[in-house]
Amino acid sequence: RAGAVFGLGRAATADEIAAWNIDVRPDGEGLPEGRGTVMQGEGIYTERCAACHGDFGEGIGRWPVLAGGHDTLKADRPEKTIGSYWPYLSTVYDYVNRAMPFGDARGLESDELYALTAYLLFLNDVVTDEDFELSKENFATVKLPNEANFFEDDRLSEPHYADRTHPCMTDCRPGLPTITMHAAVLDVTPESEEGNGGID
Amino acid sequence: MAKSDDPARKSTRRSFLKAGLGGGAALAAAGVSGGARAAGDPLITEVQDWNRYSGDGVDSRPYGRPSDFESQVVRRNVAWLTADPISSVNFTPLHELDGIITPNGLCFERHHSGIAEIAPQDHRIMVHGLVDTPLVFTMADLMRFPRENRIYFLECAANSGMEWRGAQLNGCQFTHGMLHCVMYTGVRLRHLLEEAGLKANGTWLLAEGADASGMARSIPMEKALDDCLVAFRQNGEALRPEQGYPVRLVVPGWEGNMWVKWLRRLEVGDQPWELREETSKYTDLMANGKARRHTFAMDVKSVITSPSPQAPLMHERGRTVVTGLAWSGHGTIERVDVTIDGGRNWHTARLDGPSLPMALHRFYFDFDWDGSELFLQSRAIDERGLVQPTKDALRAVRGENSIYHNNGIQTWHVGKDGTVENVEIS
Numbered sequence: 183r184a185g186a187v188f189g190l191g192r193a194a195t196a197d198e199i200a201a202w203n204i205d206v207r208p209d210g211e212g213l214p215e216g217r218g219t220v221m222q223g224e225g226i227y228t229e230r231c232a233a234c235h236g237d238f239g240e241g242i243g244r245w246p247v248l249a250g251g252h253d254t255l256k257a258d259r260p261e262k263t264i265g266s267y268w269p270y271l272s273t274v275y276d277y278v279n280r281a282m283p284f285g286d287a288r289g290l291e292s293d294e295l296y297a298l299t300a301y302l303l304f305l306n307d308v309v310t311d312e313d314f315e316l317s318k319e320n321f322a323t324v325k326l327p328n329e330a331n332f333f334e335d336d337r338l339s340e341p342h343y344a345d346r347t348h349p350c351m352t353d354c355r356p357g358l359p360t361i362t363m364h365a366a367v368l369d370v371t372p373e374s375e376e377g378n379g380g381i382d
Numbered sequence: 383m384a385k386s387d388d389p390a391r392k393s394t395r396r397s398f399l400k401a402g403l404g405g406g407a408a409l410a411a412a413g414v415s416g417g418a419r420a421a422g423d424p425l426i427t428e429v430q431d432w433n434r435y436s437g438d439g440v441d442s443r444p445y446g447r448p449s450d451f452e453s454q455v456v457r458r459n460v461a462w463l464t465a466d467p468i469s470s471v472n473f474t475p476l477h478e479l480d481g482i483i484t485p486n487g488l489c490f491e492r493h494h495s496g497i498a499e500i501a502p503q504d505h506r507i508m509v510h511g512l513v514d515t516p517l518v519f520t521m522a523d524l525m526r527f528p529r530e531n532r533i534y535f536l537e538c539a540a541n542s543g544m545e546w547r548g549a550q551l552n553g554c555q556f557t558h559g560m561l562h563c564v565m566y567t568g569v570r571l572r573h574l575l576e577e578a579g580l581k582a583n584g585t586w587l588l589a590e591g592a593d594a595s596g597m598a599r600s601i602p603m604e605k606a607l608d609d610c611l612v613a614f615r616q617n618g619e620a621l622r623p624e625q626g627y628p629v630r631l632v633v634p635g636w637e638g639n640m641w642v643k644w645l646r647r648l649e650v651g652d653q654p655w656e657l658r659e660e661t662s663k664y665t666d667l668m669a670n671g672k673a674r675r676h677t678f679a680m681d682v683k684s685v686i687t688s689p690s691p692q693a694p695l696m697h698e699r700g701r702t703v704v705t706g707l708a709w710s711g712h713g714t715i716e717r718v719d720v721t722i723d724g725g726r727n728w729h730t731a732r733l734d735g736p737s738l739p740m741a742l743h744r745f746y747f748d749f750d751w752d753g754s755e756l757f758l759q760s761r762a763i764d765e766r767g768l769v770q771p772t773k774d775a776l777r778a779v780r781g782e783n784s785i786y787h788n789n790g791i792q793t794w795h796v797g798k799d800g801t802v803e804n805v806e807i808s
Contacts, residue, residue, distance in 0.1 A: 191509075194508055199510050202647050264662075268661055285594070332661075346766075349719075354727065359807040362807060364805055365550055
């Protein structure tokens with residue numbers, strides 16, 4: 183081995199790798215065998231998910247909204263859901279598997295994960311047939327609506343970065359400053375109930 | 383008397399400010415008219431308790447804490463930002479700190495499923511995927527690789543994210559405090575990868591944590607092999623649990639989300655995985671409905687930490703110290719300019735302390751305050767010549783819904799009474 187200069191560590195076993203290697207890529211690499219329908223997913227969702235995410239993925243309180251928000255990405259207050267924003271279905275399977283339900287993760291079987299993913303497609307109107315079955319075999323054929331709307335980082339081409347000249351130092355603006363917005367007027371620091379848009 | 387139970391210590395900084403100004407004026411007047419006096423400051427003329435009675439011995443504080451008089455210097459949470467405190471964030475009290483090193487107990491926290499508590503002997507790091515030999519390392523193995531010490535800032539991608547729509551939170555702890563800077567001790571990530579033997583088509587690396595969120599990000603292999611560290615110490619001691627004990631990834635200059643804590647798995651692949659934290663989150667929505675992805679670097683940025691809303695000017699006109707922090711994910715800071723008149727005129731500040739790439743830089747601007755209101759801003763320029771933009775310049779290109787990567791210039795309004803407010807100006 184080219185880089186094995188320290189002789190540290192030991193070989194990982196196949197079972198060890200299988201136990202931890204859970205990630206799923208957009209091309210479907212990493213998906214396990216399994217299958218599940220929208221109807222099966224509804225039952226699991228109602229039992230394990232709806233208390234936080236709502237019966238229809240609408241979100242309870244400040245918990246994440248999973249469905250809806252179509253055509254809101256240019257709106258003043260976008261609603262970024264699986265259906266309106268997420269580019270890849272693989273992320274849904276992967277994330278539910280690795281991190282959900284919140285506070286009790288890694289307990290769902292692969293068939294349950296396929297069923298839940300199918301139900302989330304149904305809640306988002308990506309599939310409309312309650313008998314739709316999602317499986318390892320047909321997974322990569324399902325596309326989410328917003329896949330095409332992501333692009334690679336191009337920040338350094340923005341005008342303020344492209345201009346590398348040193349900025350003005352003296353008499354840069356006429357007149358006196360005028361305050362256009364006060365944080366104290368909003369008065370949300372730090373123990374208020376709500377503010378003008380959070381970060382989650 | 384004069385301990386932390388003194389009612390005056392519990393009053394607000396605002397009333398403390400008023401009392402301080404009044405008392406100072408009275409003393410000054412007495413000093414001018416009094417000449418040689420029998421009376422004086424009782425803190426001088428009367429023997430104080432600490433000058434008379436013995437204090438605690440050396441066995442009373444095996445792991446020392448700050449003075450009780452510094453009890454306000456703590457991380458703070460903003461409850462409404464997130465659904466609950468388990469997947470949430472708190473803020474470093476930047477307004478109370480100086481220099482460039484953040485004390486370990488004050489480094490802001492950002493967890494997605496709380497703090498994983500892992501015994502180091504139970505921790506494993508696996509390297510697999512497009513490698514010749516998949517490997518497992520224990521912490522004891524990790525400690526036998528050659529070590530390096532590096533000082534880097536870690537900034538959350540969402541730092542200042544609540545300010546995209548305008549001035550909202552009143553204090554640099556809240557507007558800029560998802561930020562810390564410590565010295566990491568660790569080993570080069572490339573040592574672990576090369577120990578397993580990288581295959582030629584291994585162009586991306588997945589780094590994953592052991593916590594219940596399974597935090598995971600895709601990192602270009604070029605960056606992984608360049609300057610990333612697998613770190614087990616911060617500021618000389620073991621990582622704090624909330625910072626990933628026993629081991630975390632260090633990704634210099636890049637958004638904090640990628641600095642995977644409780645690091646347990648490194649998978650080599652030939653394309654990004656596009657997991658939740660690089661699709662649903664940590665992508666930057668533009669005004670036209672499209673979104674940037676893979677916005678890794680944290681751009682050139684600065685903020686005046688004092689005076690600031692939580693650190694008002696508590697003295698009268700005259701000599702005044704303006705201080706703050708500047709940083710860039712693209713290298714060192716070349717220069718920081720400060721204005722006191724809202725950008726009409728700028729003065730080049732004095733950088734003091736180490737100037738290290740992708741680390742915090744401390745700046746000072748010393749001037750004579752004439753007692754009039756001030757509109758304070760700082761503007762950083764990094765070694766690549768990138769100039770910190772205004773918030774308006776950022777919004778003109780990106781709109782108001784990016785959430786992440788707000789490095790716009792911050793304005794503090796200082797009133798004639800010394801109070802300070804987060805404002806936007808034109």
